[in-house]
Amino acid sequence: MKPDAEDYGHLPPGLPWLEALRTEGRRRFAGLGLPTPREEAWRFTNLGALDRLPWRTAPPDPVTVIPPDFLPSVVPAGEAPGPRLVFVNGTWRPDLSTPGPLPHGVVLTGLGSALSDHPAVVEAHLGRLAAVDGHALIALNTGLLASGALLVLPAGAVLERPVELVMIGAGSGADRPLAWHPRLLVVAGAGSRATLVEHHLSLGGDPACVNLVAELFLGAGARFAHYKVQRENPASFHLATVTGRLERDAGYEGFLLTTGGRLSRNEIRLVLDGPGATARLNGAYLVRGRQHCDTTTLIDHAHPRGTSRQMFKGVLDGEARGVFQGQVLVRPGAQQTDGHQLHRALLLSDHAQIDAKPELEIHADDVKCSHGATVGDLDEDALFYLRARGIDRDRARSLLVAAFINEAIAEITNPTVAAAFESLADGWLTTG
Amino acid sequence: MPLLEIHNLHASIQGREILRGIDLSIDAGQVHSIMGPNGSGKSTLSYILAGREGYTVTEGSVTFNGQDLLALAPEERAAAGVFLAFQYPVEIPGVSNATFLKTALNGVRRRRGEKELDAMEFLKLTRARCRQLGMTDEMLKRAVNVGFSGGEKKRNEVLQMALLDPRLAVLDETDSGLDIDALRIVADGVNALRGPDRAMLVITHYQRLLSYIVPDRVHVLAHGRIQRSGGKELALELEARGYAEFGIDEAA
Structure with a gap:
């Protein structure tokens, strides 16, 4: 992938700090290039197929028509949705978005407007967690940064309804597929509470490449729930690097549901940067055909009394390939850390493949840490029991797969989101 | 015509012969019992009737209600009216009992050409x-x-x-692990399902269950064959004398 940088028309001009940051991002990326399997962190995921396509950085797209009923929401039909920002081919679309109503002081807007209306908060946070040095995808995102979203929660602010971000790849009709590099900035003040849901999907079958970077700043005691569903078409590439910093007693709850994409990688890097912080990071992926799904996590326990919980479950059919790399780092002094990680994969086909690499790195002596990884196929006894009761083979299999996946989805504490994700997983099962 | 007719059934698992020529026929309305020591092939017979994979029938036939039972998939057997009550019912985390029962009932009803039930029904x-x-x-x-x-x-x-309303119920060691009160409740439930159209095959090691579910016929299975058949009094005789006359010394 070459940073062509032909178009910055999305963002307001005249911000030297931003220009300098982007220049630095491009310079770094030119030196790094796309990661290759020679790097340990990319051993199991090869971006060669992505690199061979003639990507074009997506120009501003204020016009592509999106049918209103195509816009997803976790809120059931009939109930009024909460705030929702819609992006099409990387461009924020105020005409499709409903950013309010919001409590006083809360900011939710596209990155372009944020730079015009709230430049100080953007400048104070952009690039502070997602550093361009040494990380090619962050460098590339920074170098070609043109769109994204900003959510600012003042201290104590509480958002009752989930904020939804909808990112749609809708093709271009041109010869070259489109790539875009959105940035998500969340600045959650002390004691604030909010839920964010990301939807990533495609309208049509054109390949696209999303290279998203998120920076999440969670102040002392903030509670932030961050749920994501990626169900893009099987021609598309989805790369996401999420960086988060949790201050004292902050709590992060993440869930990644992946059913889409030709190749996806979610890399989540959370630093528990104050005592008593809690990170819950869970997910489920269901892939088939020749899909490749990579989940890479790093939980960095930097202070005492931190808690982390991870449960990931994968279902792989066809020739799909899954990768799970989970690293838990306990720094010296991070005593009474409590970290658990579990990855379980279900292989429905002899040709599906999973590479799991759990990694505990512990530099403190008073900690409770564990990890587990299992790979298996469906329980033959259970399958026979269901069939002996008159349930046909395919239905019996999908019941058992749903049960397997729902154990992860049950970790979602927001019942509306849990129900929506469960039905998305069911949808995958019924569209064999 | 008997409801179930097993003729010269030979079956093996991983090359080891377990059933060595079973002949058994059960009429509708009858309750038969198969008694036998551990390892005699009782559970193998029940699994073969229900269609579990992993067993190879090397000889013989099983005809149920005029159909070749062995040619049917397990779910087709259930719809045709064969029900196996498992010795060790399988635990299935993540699937609610209600969902399971409703899916099973409607699966069977669909195959039988009956209307599926909605949630309320x-x-x-x-x-x-x-x-x-x-x-x-x-x-x-x-x-x-x-x-x-x-x-x-x-x-x-x-x-x-009770929900699936089978023609043939095979009860595999239904008494195992039950105290006397639980046994009575289960036996009452089974007895309530006895009827002129339904046959039952009660597989058990001990006579105890047969005091509650009184059979019309008792068969002794040992070494993969029916060794002896008789009336319900045969169960009492076995209880008193054990399986020694069939070359089995269970005390050993």
Whole structure:
């Protein structure tokens, strides 16, 4: 992938700090290039197929028509949705978005407007967690940064309804597929509470490449729930690097549901940067055909009394390939850390493949840490029991797969989101 | 014509012959019992009737209601009216008992050309059956057999039997792991399902269950063959004398 940088028309001009940051991002990326399997962190995921396509950085797209009923929401039909920002081919679309109503002081807007209306908060946070040095995808995102979203929660602010971000790849009709590099900035003040849901999907079958970077700043005691569903078409590439910093007693709850994409990688890097912080990071992926799904996590326990919980479950059919790399780092002094990680994969086909690499790195002596990884196929006894009761083979299999996946989805504490994700997983099962 | 006719059935698992020529025929309305020591092939016979994979029938036939039973998939056998009450009902985390029962019932009804039940009709039918078996609604909400006591699991089997309304019920060691009260509840549930159109095959090691579910015929299975058949008094005789006359010394 070459940073062509032909178009910055999305963002307001005249911000030297931003220009300098982007220049630095491009310079770094030119030196790094796309990661290759020679790097340990990319051993199991090869971006060669992505690199061979003639990507074009997506120009501003204020016009592509999106049918209103195509816009997803976790809120059931009939109930009024909460705030929702819609992006099409990387461009924020105020005409499709409903950013309010919001409590006083809360900011939710596209990155372009944020730079015009709230430049100080953007400048104070952009690039502070997602550093361009040494990380090619962050460098590339920074170098070609043109769109994204900003959510600012003042201290104590509480958002009752989930904020939804909808990112749609809708093709271009041109010869070259489109790539875009959105940035998500969340600045959650002390004691604030909010839920964010990301939807990533495609309208049509054109390949696209999303290279998203998120920076999440969670102040002392903030509670932030961050749920994501990626169900893009099987021609598309989805790369996401999420960086988060949790201050004292902050709590992060993440869930990644992946059913889409030709190749996806979610890399989540959370630093528990104050005592008593809690990170819950869970997910489920269901892939088939020749899909490749990579989940890479790093939980960095930097202070005492931190808690982390991870449960990931994968279902792989066809020739799909899954990768799970989970690293838990306990720094010296991070005593009474409590970290658990579990990855379980279900292989429905002899040709599906999973590479799991759990990694505990512990530099403190008073900690409770564990990890587990299992790979298996469906329980033959259970399958026979269901069939002996008159349930046909395919239905019996999908019941058992749903049960397997729902154990992860049950970790979602927001019942509306849990129900929506469960039905998305069911949808995958019924569209064999 | 008998409802179930087993003729010269030979079967093996991983090359080892377990059944060595079983002949058995059961008429509708009858309850037969197969008694036998451990390892005699009782459970193998029940699994072969239900269609479990892993067994190879090397010789013989099983005809159920005029059909070649061995040619049917397990779900087709269930719809045709064969029901196996498992010795060890399987726990299925993440699938609620209600979902399981409704999917099973409607799967069988669809294959039988009957109308599927909606959620309300299903609940009404199931609650009535549950009450007869002393089961609570809460047991419908829990995952299939997960956290159920031995007695609850067996009651759940009888509940499934009552809902699926089979022509032939095979009860594999239904008494194992039950105390006397649980045994009585399960046996009452089974007896309530006896009828002129239905046959039952009660597989058991001990005579105890047959005091509650009184059979019309008793067969002794040992070394993969029916060694002896008789009336219900044969069970009492076996209880008194053990399986020694069939070359089995269980005390050893």
